[in-house]
Amino acid sequence: MAGEEFRRLRAHLLASAQGEVLELGLGTGLNLPHYPEGIMALHAVDPATLLPQIVATRSARVSFPVYFQQQTAEVLPYPNGRFDYVVSTWTLCTISDPVRALREVGRVLKPEGSFLFLEHGRSDDQKIATWQDRLNPIQNVIGCGCNLNRQIDRLIIQSGLAIVHLDRFSMQGVPRFAGAMYCGTASRYN
Numbered sequence: 001m002a003g004e005e006f007r008r009l010r011a012h013l014l015a016s017a018q019g020e021v022l023e024l025g026l027g028t029g030l031n032l033p034h035y036p037e038g039i040m041a042l043h044a045v046d047p048a049t050l051l052p053q054i055v056a057t058r059s060a061r062v063s064f065p066v067y068f069q070q071q072t073a074e075v076l077p078y079p080n081g082r083f084d085y086v087v088s089t090w091t092l093c094t095i096s097d098p099v100r101a102l103r104e105v106g107r108v109l110k111p112e113g114s115f116l117f118l119e120h121g122r123s124d125d126q127k128i129a130t131w132q133d134r135l136n137p138i139q140n141v142i143g144c145g146c147n148l149n150r151q152i153d154r155l156i157i158q159s160g161l162a163i164v165h166l167d168r169f170s171m172q173g174v175p176r177f178a179g180a181m182y183c184g185t186a187s188r189y190n
């Protein structure tokens, strides 16, 4: 997930982020080098602490402070209306209760704030979707809870967020069952 196409997509998604930002599922901090100038602070949650030395090194290289909490996105430890942007990349596939987490996103965003998402999910191509359903139990095990077949836009709408912009595309260099992408922005209904 650190390959060239992944990096290009991360940079493209994050170009508009600024102010106080929350990232769901920090992982090993692969997004950190792609945040633009204008970030005041990055807060991040993840129930796992993956490669903490690498996260520390990546955090030390950016110009803004990074505050990490070992926490699930379903219960965010922040007050209402705290963030200008919330970011999720390749994480809604794995969160146990994504709609609950997305409701939390709506709660912690400022009224004019934005949710930036870059996620893989269910393909619109029925043949690929059928394969995704077949392979999902295996992916769950080998991908540490990752699901191939979540309809990301539907989950976002179900949570009460409003999709402002959505790009659907098949990611290059990734097997088609794992490369059906949902990339866009959503906002709170005010």
Ligand SMILES: C[S@@+](CC[C@H](N)C(=O)[O-])C[C@H]1O[C@@H](n2cnc3c(N)ncnc32)[C@H](O)[C@@H]1O
Residues within 6 Å of the ligand: 001, 024, 025, 026, 027, 028, 029, 030, 031, 045, 046, 047, 048, 050, 071, 072, 073, 074, 088, 089, 090, 091, 094, 095, 096, 097
């Ligand atoms: C495929 S990794 C993606 C990591 C990172 N977002 C990226 O783009 O490289 C999925 C991440 O979601 C995290 N995760 C799993 N369940 C979660 C939850 N309930 N809340 C927040 N993050 C979660 C995992 O620990 C993992 O770091």
